[in-house]
Structure formats: C-alpha cells, structure tokens
Amino acid sequence: MSNQELKEKIQALLPTAEFAEGGKWLTVVIPKEKIHSLCKSLKETPELAFDFLLCESGVDYPDKMAVFYHLESTLHRHMLVIKAIIPTRENPEIHTVSDLYQTANYHEREIWDFFGINFKNHPDMRRIFLDEISDNIGHPFRKDYQDEVNIIER
Secondary structure, eight states, X not given: OOHHHHHHHHHHHOTTOEEEOOSSSEEEEEEGGGHHHHHXXXXXXXXXXXXXXXXXXXXXXXXXXXXXXXXXXXXXXXXXXXXXXEOOSSXXXXXXXXXXXXXXXXHHHHHHHHHOOEEETOTTOSOSSSOGGGGGGOOTTSTTOOOSSSOOOO
C-alpha cells in the first residue's frame, strides 16, 4: 500500500489526524489522547494490520514532549510513524499501548526512565536502566536536567 493510500485509510479512521510531509514513511501527527484508539484501529483493521511496534521513542522539545511510534504490518509490509504530541513538559503522560504491543512494555519503561513521560495504565512502570535509588536524580535525557556531579558544559 502506498503512503497516499495509507493516508486515506487513516483519515477515514481519524479525520483530525495531521500528516508530516517528506520522509520515507508516512508520519501521522496526533494529540496524545488519540494514541490508544488509533493504534487499536490500525492493528485491528484487516487491510492495515499494523501488528508490530518496531520502536517507540520519547522526544523533549523546548515547549512540549512527544512520543514517536514506528509501526509495521508484517502481513502487508507497510510502515508508519505516529507522532503523539504531549502539550506540556510538566508531568507529561500518555496512555500505554503495551496492551496492544508487547514490545511497548520495555520501550515505555525506557522512555519513563530517561524522559519522565508517564504511561497511564502501564503494567510495570518502573525504571529499567537507572536503578530505583536514582529516583532523586530525575530523568537525564530531558533538556532541563541538571547533573551536579558530572557537570558538562555545552
């Protein structure tokens, strides 16, 4: 399926979706509230069948945060990127997709660990790389992170 055909199918599922231009894969931009319902529809719609979450990453912008989801249909061999916008940097949160994609479990824990984005309804939201005693140091991939021990000037 071409990117244009994918775009039309996604617009039928979510008319308010926006699309970023350029790039190899179609990129859908949505508000955070729509992530779970869109992923569920993308997975369960037979002609789309996005059954595999390749990658999930957090992004810290100066005024907001986002989570990127790279999805693949192993049946139809098409790919898609979803960019879910979290409009605040204060206590950012988004709904988990770990009930739809098992790979999200570890990706979301990593994003929590490094960016501090909380995934609502996640079955095991705890640090995965930094240990539990690191809770007082914060989330080191955030732009506002201050490391008082290993000071690095940029």
